[in-house]
Amino acid sequence: MALSQADVLAGLKEIVEEVAGIPAASIELGKNFTDDLEVDSLSMVEVVVAAEERFGVKIPDEKVTDLVTVGDAVDFIVNAAK
Amino acid sequence: MKIKSAPITNSAILSVGAYRPHRVVPNSEIVDRIDSTDEWIVQRTGIESRRFAGDDETVISMAQAACEQALKRAKLTIADIDTVILATISYPFQAPSAATELIVALGNPKAAAFDISAACAGFCYGVAMASDLVRCGTSKNVLVVGVEKLSDYTDPDDRATAFIFADGAGAVVIGQSDEVGIGPTEWGSDADSRDAIILNPSYLDFKKNPKLGVADLGWPNIAQQGQAVFRWAVYAMSKAGLRALDAAGMTVDDLDVFIPHQANIRIIETMAKEMKMPDSVVISDDIRKNGNTSAASIPIAMDSLLSERPDLYGKTALLIGYGAGLVYAGQVVRLPLAP
Numbered sequence: 001m002a003l004s005q006a007d008v009l010a011g012l013k014e015i016v017e018e019v020a021g022i023p024a025a026s027i028e029l030g031k032n033f034t035d036d037l038e039v040d041s042l043s044m045v046e047v048v049v050a051a052e053e054r055f056g057v058k059i060p061d062e063k064v065t066d067l068v069t070v071g072d073a074v075d076f077i078v079n080a081a082k
Numbered sequence: 083m084k085i086k087s088a089p090i091t092n093s094a095i096l097s098v099g100a101y102r103p104h105r106v107v108p109n110s111e112i113v114d115r116i117d118s119t120d121e122w123i124v125q126r127t128g129i130e131s132r133r134f135a136g137d138d139e140t141v142i143s144m145a146q147a148a149c150e151q152a153l154k155r156a157k158l159t160i161a162d163i164d165t166v167i168l169a170t171i172s173y174p175f176q177a178p179s180a181a182t183e184l185i186v187a188l189g190n191p192k193a194a195a196f197d198i199s200a201a202c203a204g205f206c207y208g209v210a211m212a213s214d215l216v217r218c219g220t221s222k223n224v225l226v227v228g229v230e231k232l233s234d235y236t237d238p239d240d241r242a243t244a245f246i247f248a249d250g251a252g253a254v255v256i257g258q259s260d261e262v263g264i265g266p267t268e269w270g271s272d273a274d275s276r277d278a279i280i281l282n283p284s285y286l287d288f289k290k291n292p293k294l295g296v297a298d299l300g301w302p303n304i305a306q307q308g309q310a311v312f313r314w315a316v317y318a319m320s321k322a323g324l325r326a327l328d329a330a331g332m333t334v335d336d337l338d339v340f341i342p343h344q345a346n347i348r349i350i351e352t353m354a355k356e357m358k359m360p361d362s363v364v365i366s367d368d369i370r371k372n373g374n375t376s377a378a379s380i381p382i383a384m385d386s387l388l389s390e391r392p393d394l395y396g397k398t399a400l401l402i403g404y405g406a407g408l409v410y411a412g413q414v415v416r417l418p419l420a421p
Contacts (some may be wrong), residue, residue, distance in 0.1 A: 019358050040125075040126065041308060041309055041314050042308070042309070042346075043307070045309050045312050045313045045316075046316075046352065048313075049313065049316075049317055059308040061307070061309060061313060064309055065309075076222065
């Protein structure tokens with residue numbers, strides 16, 4: 001099922017807010033998960049697993065480190081869902 | 083002529099004992115070599131301090147102390163024990179086994195004795211085997227001991243592991259019981275991910291390169307892929323835990339205590355959340371004071387919990403061990419009765 005960038009971003013905002021307690025309003029495509037949002041490596045795993053369930057995609061362990069910014073994650077999920 | 087077999091009986095954990103090395107090592111002793119902070123370690127793992135064994139605290143001496151305490155609490159002597167199962171990955175000899183050294187130290191060199199290598203799942207593997215040995219009549223009273231001296235296999239300069247691993251021993255006596263004291267074991271492996279936690283190089287590398295030493299080849303210290311292990315531990319192990327409960331005819335609502343392998347407080351808390359554990363379940367957080375002692379962590383945590391909360395003697399607990407392999411085992415048990 002094709003997903004729009006806007007839908008994925010909205011979903012990711014909810015996930016990151018729930019997992020890491022970061023207000024959805026501060027989550028933007030250009031934000032770096034670690035440096036800007038302070039999502040640590042273990043919380044990132046929780047985000048990834050929640051995103052897999054929500055969007056019906058697979059995000060392998062070796063890809064997680066490539067998801068540096070929110071935009072990286074949105075792009076990966078949009079492409080994986082195509 | 084038919085082959086005779088012993089009647090099937092019930093098994094239970096009769097007692098628990100533990101040995102924690104004397105030296106308490108706070109995060110402040112670890113942080114300088116890995117350019118970290120106490121706050122960072124506590125936030126990522128929950129660990130505030132751990133114990134490191136001294137030269138006089140060996141795998142055998144720590145196991146012996148834990149076993150002697152468990153025997154005393156069960157009101158048994160070593161002569162009552164016919165089988166000893168020892169779980170470890172840090173005994174530095176291939177043979178004879180640590181278990182045979184242990185039975186000599188304990189004073190019963192005639193008991194059946196063997197080691198199992200199932201890393202952080204080792205204790206629960208041992209409980210599974212001991213329970214079935216007792217149930218089938220092969221053994222009457224079994225000592226299961228998890229013991230580790232992981233400080234010998236931890237790189238103090240490794241920013242991913244230096245603060246995690248620790249030393250200690252924990253033991254239980256498993257024997258016959260009027261009621262079912264140990265539920266069916268849910269166990270297995272995800273060995274496609276066996277590279278996620280490794281100890282390299284092989285000892286053979288030293289033999290093949292006699293002119294090279296530890297400075298050249300390194301030492302078989304534990305290395306692990308943190309994110310991959312976290313993901314497996316939380317999401318695969320919470321499902322395994324639920325299967326162990328189901329096999330025992332229970333749900334999380336029937337549970338009093340949760341004693342998972344003490345790998346990381348974040349794993350433990352996220353696992354409990356995934357399993358939808360009610361607030362009424364007491365969850366062990368022994369990792370805060372004792373670090374990750376691999377095969378020893380569950381019995382040490384059980385001992386800590388029962389010392390702090392005597393009201394939990396005899397309560398129903400879910401145990402689950404998981405680690406290098408990747409391998410896992412879990413079972414519902416009735417905690418021992420008060421000694």
